Amino acid sequence: MIMPHELQNIACFEITVPTGTNIISLGHVNLNDRLIQSVYLFSSTEDVMLFSPVSGKQVSALAETGPCAIYLNLTDSDNEQFVRDYSSGNFTIYSEMDHFVSWRINRKIDWKQSFLKTIIPDKASTLNLLMYIAFENVASMVLSGNVVAEKTVNLTPDNDIQDFYLDTFFPELTDKTITGINVSNQCNGYFDLHGQNNRLENVPAHFFAIKSSKGFQIAPMKIDLKKTCYLHRSFSRESFSITLSYLP
């Protein structure tokens, strides 16, 4: 049975990786007291190029940059360096593929002692990547046996950068518990979800398009639809669909 990774909270950070050999501190990650579930990088691909929801710059296509290396090093709040030189090939999610390894950290991290080690050839360009950190802050709602309804809307972007606020398209879901998000393949953007006690910040829609055992799904939550939006961030003008599942 395929059990997607349940996302309760996600924080998004834009990471700029200069050329040469560098240590990039993660001291700016303000999640020291959180129980961290996972850390992933997000990269465009040549075919699905996205803009960053943070800066509007293009998210680099890591596989197209030629030989380069990014290694994650994490130290926990007990001062144990428990992740040493973890290759980005394992924890980078590309915008149209599922070539990554799911993992669970289940630790509080001392971000000041944590860093990325990067080796980028001088002839390459500076990389612009997104880093996603999933964490927990409350017990998840258990939904076994509940009947779930769905609503699907079709959207067509007419700009590279366009925000679709969900209350416009799903007004009847105000105050409902949202249990799932599904998207069509051409959904080249991000969801910025504001829950009552949680936030999923700028989550690539692609996360919800992964249908293998590595897929993701949101933890059931009540969402403030007025603040929550789908952020289209690509050259694509293809129509796409968003389906929300909810408790009726």
Added chain:
Amino acid sequence: MTGLVSGAIGVEITLQRGQTSYRLPAMSAFEGKQIISVSYCNANNVPRTSSGKTVFPLSSDRLELCLSDIHSGMKRKYSVADIENRLDQLPFNQTIDFRNSELVLINPDNPDIWHDTTVYLIFWYGINADNSQFSKSIILPLEVTINSPKIFFQPPLSLQNTHPVQLMLTFPGFTPSGRKAIDRSSVSDKFITLAGKDKMLFSQIPAYYFCQSHLKTPWFLDLPSIDFEKSSIISLKDDFSEAEVLFFNLMCV
């Protein structure tokens, strides 16, 4: 595959003109082992077997695997194309009587193309279980330099006394020490053997299967330890004048 894997063995079956049914070789290493998955190595990912034979170059839909259960004696047929391609992996959960199991070539057309080529199957044994619940795991790096046809892992001290749960091969442009690492196109001729304390556990497994990020279902080890000094990598390439570097991460608990 799913589950916890305690070992795997590559099995070679060489096809001959005029013969369509092939008994699987009897191997003592499989005795009493519960097979939880079977993998089919296609010629794109693994052009040659670990012994250097050319891999069967045609579509896997010409092949059928007939496995006999050692306890019930019942035979069950599997389409090798399903083994290769189905997204929801075929469930295996049986102790196989290899002497009464066979590979069948169901379409023997064009024998000039397949005669004397070899079907390479990997039989994975272990237990079917929820394989993703490891709390407080640690992740360590492991570089291996290949400069001869067979090399042994050169484990750093940090890997001593570790309980491994996942070995992950990736293709960074450079290793953490700054050495150029091989890319994915160069891995198809590499085979990994992992040893436990007193026996071989994973024998001649294409390195491709350790590239966990590219597998639909990454797999986990069910071993007390790996003796890296007895574990090795075979490379089938001809020229070793330039060393190649493989980079792994090892997840331990």
